[in-house]
Amino acid sequence: MIGRERELAALRAVLLDPPVIVLVEGEAGIGKSRLVQELLATHTPARQRVLLATCPAVRQPFTLGPVVDAIRPATEDVAGLGLSGLAGALRPLFPEWASALPPAPDPAEDAAAARHRLFRAIEEILERLEIGLLAVEDVHWADEATLEFLLFLASRQRQRVSLLVSYRPEEIAPDSLLLRLTSRQPVGAARLRLTLEPLDVHGTAEMVSSMLGGERVSDEFATFLHDRTDGLPLAIEESVRLMWNRADLTRRGDSWVRHRPSEIDVPPTVRDAVLERSARLGPAAQAALRAAAVLTAPAPEGAVVEVMAPEGDPASRLAGLAEAVGSGLLREDASGLVSFRHMLACRAVYEAIPAPQRRAMHLRVAHVLEGATPSPVAQLARHFREAGDMTAWCRYAEQSADLALASGDDATAVVLLHDLLTNADLPPADVVRLTSKVPFALLSGHERYRELMDALRLVLDTGEPAPNEAAEIRFHVARLLQQMEAFEQSRIEAECALPDLGHDPAKAARAMMFLGLPYGTTTPAAEHLRWLRRVAQVPASMAPRDRMKIRVGRASGLLLLGEEEGWAEAALIADDASTTEERQDITIGRLNVGHMALIWGRYPEARRLLTRAVGLADRYEYLKLRRVGQATLAQLDWLTGAWDGLADRAGSLAGDEELLQPVSRLAPAMVTGLLYAARGDRDRADACLRLVLEQADRHGGAEHSVEPAGALARLRLGAGRIDDVLELTDKPIRFLEHKGTWIWATELAPVRAEALFMAGRSDEAGDLVDAFAAGVRDRRAPGPHAAVSTCRAILAQYQSDPLGAAELFARAADAWQDLPRPYDALLSRERQADCLLRADRSDAALSILAETFQGLSTLGARRDAERVMHTLRAHGAEVKRPSWQGGRRSYGNQLSPRERDVVRLLVGGRTNREIAGVLVLSPKTVARHVGAAMRKLEVSSRTALAVRVVEAGAVIDDPAVEGR
Known part of the structure; x- marks a missing residue:
């Protein structure tokens, strides 16, 4: 020490x-x-x-x-620990404890939930x-x-x-x-x-002295050794041991010095010192070092002796092991396990073993470990692979992957399966089986997708797979391409696979689903619809869960396409089930259909479905699904005017990187931006919505960008930035026109139509309104129909028909209110009143404006209420200022003092809950401040936020970070 x-x-x-x-x-x-x-x-x-x-x-x-x-x-007594039922999750990790552990729990929602349950079980063991x-x-x-x-x-x-x-x-x-x-x-x-820092010259002298019985070493020797080892303790130790073995050290007077200083050569690296030291040992001791290096992990004496060269009797091998331990290169712990004292020494010896000898030793290790209980499958996979036994490597690597999947460790399973599929020469049947196990969503980066896809296509190119095997491999290639968002290529592979997937109706139906879902492709809606209707013809002989998955997928696809028959399919989704797998599918189905009901403007139905889904997720601990449901409910609350506390809820959801994927965080982040806009903070709203649109373009298909583009365009339209509006809405509207999915155009069509009119492109505006109306005409979709009414009112307004426009805006207001969507209803009432003022119907107009002002004020739409108030006053009406007039100042794109406080603590590593405790805020309020700071500084994660503010010097360090 x-x-x-x-x-x-x-x-x-x-x-x-x-x-x-x-x-x-x-x-x-x-x-x-x-x-x-x-x-x-x-x-x-x-x-x-x-x-x-x-x-x-x-x-x-x-x-x-x-x-x-x-x-x-x-x-030694697991049963005596009094573990709860949670400990059943430990069975895959401790198979030898199976008889003493509770039954295995039902499968978890996903890998994250399985890991969380496993962590809680291990935490319980630590406590017991x-x-x-x-x-x-x-x-x-x-x-x-x-x-x-x-x-x-x-x-x-x-x-x-x-x-x-x-x-x-x-x-x-x-x-x-x-x-x-x-x-x-x-x-x-x-x-x-x-x-820990290297030793100085004095520390080097003390360390050498401790190795030499506490006797003094000369200053010259200490300086010499420090210069050549940089004060690294391991290098000092190995150098001194080597010089002792060489007899390079001698006593002079009362201290140790170098013998023949001019001839001493201390190796420049620990590796060279270790190899020279090991070469001075006997053959049996060197064999023990090689065996320990190949084993790598601490191993019993008997295992080391078995792995040593087979020649020689056991007694001489054991003596060689004792010599190796005595040299100080190996150590034996209290449990009798032998290993190198330091991994650098282990690697030096390992890399010096000739490759043929190393392969033979790995094979001996593998055979020794095959008799261990429980079977160390991960070590066996490694040693058989290094030994060149590909069959055994594949067998144990697959077992390791299965164990990882059972434990919720999808990341490890991905590494193992990816390695097998890309580096092992497997027969097609094994390729099909292993690929089916890959959790594709966890493959990181396009390079890994590409490597796996190349491996699968290489199998196809050999011409060896049978038709059904080739079809399954193509099916998995289509899955990979879906993950890579190469949707058109995915369609090609799925279509090629389908003719030979008849042996597996579930996979055939999923391939049709790939072709039927409209995400991200330029394929017209009619083509998607053809495939979704073919899915319904798949034989019903498949397993119940497969049938449920197909039903959920088909209902979602049909409703995304705006097809009424999707509601009949959705009605067949059960309310609950007896198995975990089916319950998950039902919860997902409720979430998907609830979101579709929101898009269609069927808000009471959306709330019922989403609330049911969140309830199921709560009951069965589907943490991610619950947060997805809450995120969609936040969007529904915005639309239906349930704004009390919504800013905190939306901010918390938008900042939840642990449970929500980027696409799932788009809706609450957009709600936050819309609330800023309604309350008059244009700069913050613009920054927020711009960031949401960027994230939508980056992480989702074109359909995910429609609503954010419409929201940002609406804000820019209010600022008179017509060219921006037309640019923002051009690509999304063309996407909808080509797909024919006009059901999604509720937020986009009115703002684009008005911008076209304002830009003098009235014919285009009229064509857009007609196409939108035709696209939703036969649908029971109250939301899009209310938007069509708004478009028709805008059309009349710009055709200089103020009374006709006023009547149409009144109809639009009624349609919005029936949803209910009070904010848009009030804005339509305001426009109705403006048209009446232009037609010299001031009495009726001012009455409507007074009611509108009251409604906007109650709702909390500050900016809009102030605009209506100014109109009323301009026409001589007495209006009392709302209570929030002259309230909190806006800091635009600059961090407010409270946001600076929050970010200062965040940079110091504090969690939201800790920040809340320091600043006496609720965790939700902290999440809102973090979200606001991220939007202002245009970053998408807490880590990026910390880096940005530190680089900019926007906050000072938290002095309490290292304290309790």
């Missing part, structure tokens, strides 16, 4: 007041593990146990592997074992599930377990979850960050 006394004292002090998060960082060989080992050897708080987990250098794709391996030997400190070494090598679990523990409101993690900062990937752990202020816990 030379030179680490201060760090050790700090660790001991902070752990006296748990819970705490301790971060120990430093380069390889700096002494992180030695510091942790010394702490754990002396840290014995009353009634608290310590659990030590180590992340292996060779990343093994095994869900929560380091934590599972640490927990497994911590108890009275673990007070979980120490995890080398976290830079941790799998994603382990990192997520550490984040889960650190974010718990009632954190009971302290965390100590060590890592190398230089080996953290830019997108690693470890960055969130190291930058986030823990909830309800203190945080200590220790950065």
Whole structure:
């Protein structure tokens, strides 16, 4: 512990007041593990146990592997822990405990829900074992599930377990979850960050002295060694051991010095020193080093001896292992497990093993591990692969992927399956089976999609697959292309696959669904409709869940296309089911149809369906589906005038990056921008809606951009920016014209028609209104019909028919109110009154304006109420100012003081709940401020917001970040 006394004292002090998060960082060989080992050897708080987990250098794709391996030997009586039913989720990770664990729970909503349930079960085990400190070494090598679990523990409101993690900062990937752990202020816990630095000359001298019985070393020798090792403890140790083995050290007077200084050559790297030291050992000891290097992970003595070269008797091999341990290159822990003292030494020996010998040793390791219980499938996959046994590699890698999927660790499953499909020469039947298991949504980046798709197409090009196998492979290529948003190419593959998918009606129906859903393609609606109607002809012999999925997809597709028959299909979706899978499909169906009811303007039906869906999601803990339902309900609340508290709710939903995907956050973010506009904050509204439109263009198909484009265009129209309006609405309206899906044009058609009139393009405006009216004529779609009425009133207004226009605006107002959609009804009433004023019907106009002013004021539409108030006063009417007149100032695109306070704490790593506690706000209000700051600075995530404000110097550091 030379030179680490201060760090050790700090660790001991902070752990006296748990819970705490301790971060120990430093380069390889700096002494992180030695510091942790010394702490754990002396840290014995009353009634608290310590659990030590180590992340292996060779990343093994095994869900929560380091934590599972640490927990497994911590108890011999699982049944005696009194675990709840939640522990049934542990069965995939601890198969040997199956008889002592509760039954496995029903499948979770998705991988995220499964992981969350698994994390809670492991947390319960830690509590039952009275673990007070979980120490995890080398976290830079941790799998994603382990990192997520550490984040889960650190974010718990009632954190009971302290965390100590060590890592190398230089080996953290830019997108690693470890960055969130190291930058986030823990909830309800203190945080200590220790950065270990190299030793100085004095520390180098002390360390060498400690290795030489405490005797003094010369200043010249200490300086020489420090210059060649840069003060890195591991390099110092290996250099001294090597010089001792060479007899390069000698006593002179009362101190140790170099022997023949001019001839001493200390290797420049730890690797070279290790290899020279190992070469000085006997053959059996060198074989033990090679065996330990190939094993990599700590292993029992017997396993190391078995993996050593087969020649030689067991006694001589055991003696060689003892010599290797005695050299200091290997170590044996209290459990009898043997491993290298440092991973740099392990890698040096491993890389020096000739490739043929290394393959043979990996094969011996694999055969040794095949007899272990439980079967270490991840290690077996690695060793068989390195041994060149592709059949065994594929078998165990698939088992590892299955285990990851059962544990909700889709990220690990993706890595394993992607590796198999792109690097193993598999027969077509195996390709079909493995591809069916890939959670496509988790493939990151187009490159991985492309690699997988190339592998699948390579199988097709060989001509080996049977027709049904080729059809299934094409079906999966179509799925990949859907994920890549290459919708037209996806249609081609799906159409090619269909003729030979008759053996699998479910896949055939899904392929038809690809062809029937109108997302993002230029295919006319009639073609989509043809495929959706073919789906209905698929035999009903498929499994109940497949039938439900097809019914939900078909209803959604038909309603997206504006087809009335979609409502009849939607009516067949059950209210509930007995299995988790069917309940999920029913919940999704209710959400989809509820959203379609909103688009059609059937608001009471939309609220009933969405409320039902959120209720199901609450009951069955479908966290993401519940948030999706809440996001759509927020949009419905905007439309129906339920604005009380809506800003906080929408802001919270728009900022929910954990449970909502970017497309799902568009609706609440748009609501936030619309509320800004209604309340008179044009700059903030414009920035918000512009960001929403950018996100829609980036993350969704063309259909997702229609409503944001209409909202932003409406704001720009009010500012007289006609050219902007025409540019914003041109691409979306052409998309709708080509598709024939006029049911989506409610927010877009009126604003574009008016801009065309204002630009002198009245013929185009008239054609647009006629096409819109024809497109929704036979649909029971109150929303689009109200928009058509508004378009007709605009048409009359610009044709200089004020009385006719006034009557049409009155009809439009009634249509909006019937939905109910009070804000648009009031705006139509205002326009009716304006037309009456132009026709010299001032009495009737002022009466309508007075009612409109009252309605807008009650609703909270400040900007519009003020405009009506000025009109009334201009015509001599007495109007009392609303209570909010002269209220809070607008800061435009600048952060308000409160937003600055929130962002300052966010940059310091605080969560919304912590910020709320510091500033005495509700978490929802904090979320609203964070959302506002993101919109003003035009960023789409909290991380980007933090980077932007730090770069701009917009906030100062939070001085309390490192405190409790």
